[in-house]
Amino acid sequence: xxxxxxxxxxxxxxGRLRQRRRSNEVSPEVSNANGTHLLVDDRNxxxxxxxxxxxxxxxxxxxxFVIYMGHLYxxxxxxxxxxxxxxxxxxxxxxxxxxxxxxxxxxxxxxFFFTAMLFVYGRILSQHLVNTMTVDKFFYKLTSRLIKxxxxxxxxxxxxxxxxxxxxLKKKMYKYQFxxxxxxxxxxxxxxxxxxxxxANIFEGIFWFLLPASVxxxxxxxxxxxxxxxxxxxxxxxxxxxxxxGVIGGSVTTIISAFVLAECFSHFEWLTCPRKxxxxxxxYCEPSSVYKPENYTFPGWVPQWFPWKEVSVRPVQWHSxxxxxxxxxxxxxxGLFASGFKRAFKIKDFGDSxxxxxxxxxxxxxxxxxxxxxxxxxxSFVVLENYSVDILLDQILRNLSVDEQKTLLDKxxxxxxxxxxxxx
Amino acid sequence: xxxxxxxxxxxxxxGRLRQRRRSNEVSPEVSNANGTHLLVDDRNxxxxxxxxxxxxxxxxxxxxFVIYMGHLYxxxxxxxxxxxxxxxxxxxxxxxxxxxxxxxxxxxxxxFFFTAMLFVYGRILSQHLVNTMTVDKFFYKLTSRLIKxxxxxxxxxxxxxxxxxxxxLKKKMYKYQFxxxxxxxxxxxxxxxxxxxxxANIFEGIFWFLLPASVxxxxxxxxxxxxxxxxxxxxxxxxxxxxxxGVIGGSVTTIISAFVLAECFSHFEWLTCPRKxxxxxxxYCEPSSVYKPENYTFPGWVPQWFPWKEVSVRPVQWHSxxxxxxxxxxxxxxGLFASGFKRAFKIKDFGDSxxxxxxxxxxxxxxxxxxxxxxxxxxSFVVLENYSVDILLDQILRNLSVDEQKTLLDKxxxxxxxxxxxxx
Numbered sequence: 112x113x114x115x116x117x118x119x120x121x122x123x124x125x126g127r128l129r130q131r132r133r134s135n136e137v138s139p140e141v142s143n144a145n146g147t148h149l150l151v152d153d154r155n156x157x158x159x160x161x162x163x164x165x166x167x168x169x170x171x172x173x174x175x176f177v178i179y180m181g182h183l184y185x186x187x188x189x190x191x192x193x194x195x196x197x198x199x200x201x202x203x204x205x206x207x208x209x210x211x212x213x214x215x216x217x218x219x220x221x222x223f224f225f226t227a228m229l230f231v232y233g234r235i236l237s238q239h240l241v242n243t244m245t246v247d248k249f250f251y252k253l254t255s256r257l258i259k260x261x262x263x264x265x266x267x268x269x270x271x272x273x274x275x276x277x278x279x280l281k282k283k284m285y286k287y288q289f290x291x292x293x294x295x296x297x298x299x300x301x302x303x304x305x306x307x308x309x310x311a312n313i314f315e316g317i318f319w320f321l322l323p324a325s326v327x328x329x330x331x332x333x334x335x336x337x338x339x340x341x342x343x344x345x346x347x348x349x350x351x352x353x354x355x356x357g358v359i360g361g362s363v364t365t366i367i368s369a370f371v372l373a374e375c376f377s378h379f380e381w382l383t384c385p386r387k388x389x390x391x392x393x394x395y396c397e398p399s400s401v402y403k404p405e406n407y408t409f410p411g412w413v414p415q416w417f418p419w420k421e422v423s424v425r426p427v428q429w430h431s432x433x434x435x436x437x438x439x440x441x442x443x444x445x446g447l448f449a450s451g452f453k454r455a456f457k458i459k460d461f462g463d464s465x466x467x468x469x470x471x472x473x474x475x476x477x478x479x480x481x482x483x484x485x486x487x488x489x490x491s492f493v494v495l496e497n498y499s500v501d502i503l504l505d506q507i508l509r510n511l512s513v514d515e516q517k518t519l520l521d522k523x524x525x526x527x528x529x530x531x532x533x534x535x
Numbered sequence: 536x537x538x539x540x541x542x543x544x545x546x547x548x549x550g551r552l553r554q555r556r557r558s559n560e561v562s563p564e565v566s567n568a569n570g571t572h573l574l575v576d577d578r579n580x581x582x583x584x585x586x587x588x589x590x591x592x593x594x595x596x597x598x599x600f601v602i603y604m605g606h607l608y609x610x611x612x613x614x615x616x617x618x619x620x621x622x623x624x625x626x627x628x629x630x631x632x633x634x635x636x637x638x639x640x641x642x643x644x645x646x647f648f649f650t651a652m653l654f655v656y657g658r659i660l661s662q663h664l665v666n667t668m669t670v671d672k673f674f675y676k677l678t679s680r681l682i683k684x685x686x687x688x689x690x691x692x693x694x695x696x697x698x699x700x701x702x703x704l705k706k707k708m709y710k711y712q713f714x715x716x717x718x719x720x721x722x723x724x725x726x727x728x729x730x731x732x733x734x735a736n737i738f739e740g741i742f743w744f745l746l747p748a749s750v751x752x753x754x755x756x757x758x759x760x761x762x763x764x765x766x767x768x769x770x771x772x773x774x775x776x777x778x779x780x781g782v783i784g785g786s787v788t789t790i791i792s793a794f795v796l797a798e799c800f801s802h803f804e805w806l807t808c809p810r811k812x813x814x815x816x817x818x819y820c821e822p823s824s825v826y827k828p829e830n831y832t833f834p835g836w837v838p839q840w841f842p843w844k845e846v847s848v849r850p851v852q853w854h855s856x857x858x859x860x861x862x863x864x865x866x867x868x869x870g871l872f873a874s875g876f877k878r879a880f881k882i883k884d885f886g887d888s889x890x891x892x893x894x895x896x897x898x899x900x901x902x903x904x905x906x907x908x909x910x911x912x913x914x915s916f917v918v919l920e921n922y923s924v925d926i927l928l929d930q931i932l933r934n935l936s937v938d939e940q941k942t943l944l945d946k947x948x949x950x951x952x953x954x955x956x957x958x959x
Contacts, residue, residue, distance in 0.1 A: 263915045266907070270865060277871050280773055285879030296724065297717050349704055441694060447701050455709030483690070491687045500943045507927055508950065519924045520951065523944055526932065 163467030199462035230265040242388040305479040334361030362439035369435030449476035587891030623886035654689040666812040729903040758785030786863035793859035873900035
């Protein structure tokens, strides 16, 4: 609620600004006092901003602590956020009157949700789970077997939900029920599956989770303040509080911060090493070449005028620029989508979980687009040389039983021996 | 349209049957003439059944011809069906009045559709495409590069559509537009993506496309006739024309036919060999062991009474029983889902493309569930142990350069060493 208030503050302020510019000749001294004046004017709005800042500090602190604790805790955090998001979104289009006539229909949504969770996390993390276990123990064999049939299990859970849905269809409720069915699926795709990509990113190295998430937050805050202090030209009708000044100022800030953050993060093995299992132990690794500084010599004329001969940049910093560009130019459309949706269904916020911010979904709208982009970007442009090797190795380890892996290894070794014989 | 007429014929006929059973003592001779009587009664309905039978014969003939032509033609057929289905479904919830105010909004649906097509078929068939080409030619390199960035390309096409959607949002239309957005996504998942699994099945061997598709058709027809002649006990309110007698008679027929069909199909290399490229040339292969007959000896007491000592069954015939069981017990829920949906939105048929049958979607409702099941079943239970080993080894040797193969071998050996260390 407060968020929209803050939004309308800016909306009114830009509105007044435009009026003022038009009547600029008459009273030029009023326009100097614009933002402050409005805030001082209304104690409530000032306080709502304080509440928002206060809960932001707590959130950022908690986030930093979770990052420090490690991969498993970050995963747990993502899952908790997803459950809260799903709860908010499930409740959104529910009608109490219709639900009273449909016992167990709420449960069905959660059945689909947990099936999706089993499917998505099973695909992302099954290999990590196997790597965590001691070979040849009973649980190891049980797990490998479960993983082999993971797709079948998930499919039958889904089909069970599907049949459950059909059997609970009630006359005169059809339209409401099919609407709910579609809505559940949309939540699972747009909110759940998209945000699950973060988990894949976490295990490739916390860097690939932390950097994208941070640049989104930085872009949000920077755009907010640039818009607040310099915002004059409205950007799009859908979201009257967004201004060109805010977007451009936010972008520049984001790009610079991303470049700096990537440099900082690269110093920590905790952030850069991928994790192949589900333990929380300390991580050591030979850092990948993307995190190692490379020297770039300036063209001849620069050293004549400045005291710089060369500059040292890590490749990951160039990558971070692309991520920042996405975060400031494309991810905000996630926010526009959410606010358009809220307008369509005449909702102020998706929920009221975070004081001063609205629901959790309100804070996550851009993060979801970003997670998918970070995942695709990492797998298409960052994992360089050994890309196809790693993918195939992953396929082998995921799809074959231990015995089959042994067979494959033997055959593979044999092929190399044959080749050497033929070669010599 | 005619289909629903036929449906209501049966509904009325079972209704009358139940009435008749109650008044059985009064006029027993009427119940003998039930179905025929009704059909003779109404020339229109008799003719509609003729039309339906006529177009069915054409469809089955065309289908057989396409199967004979081969994998690429079957794929083309699937794509054409998908386009027609998408067209029917897109038009379903469209309102002409709203669309007039939203130029280009129809195009957006097709943009999403073709993006989904590029994504799904890219994932299924990229390796086949590479295998078709001559190595080291220009197009080979171009294609490999395009395939490497396939995910990025599709993602940006999707994001472009997403931004397009947000930019065309118009006041007072929000709810309609978001509804359309959700509807498009539901079509892409439920109709398009599900039916695309058939294409993956085709290239594993036409068998895995033809058998599932046939048993669905057989089950439909058998259930229809059993219901028509013996149907007394209604099954579910949602679909009054379905009876227990129809379902049970259909199931038994389906299971027997599947067992026989699997035996017949196993004789043709054209149907059993997987295809690794996109050519239409003749297929030769060493048939996989699932297609080879195995002898089962009867227990001692059977030969005493019957002249049989052992029976020869191909493993694929046991598999076909599972597929038939799914086709007769679970796939019909796809049809129930579709008919529930039609009731919810007060539609008679999804379209009118096939004379006597309604729209293409009306004929495909159960096929879609089946396609996914066949895919998952094949990959979880049929691909035998060393088969997957061989496939992976094949992929390794074909796709990696010699250096990469060496890297992979080293990493693979390392993984085994690590595991042994953890184990000891």
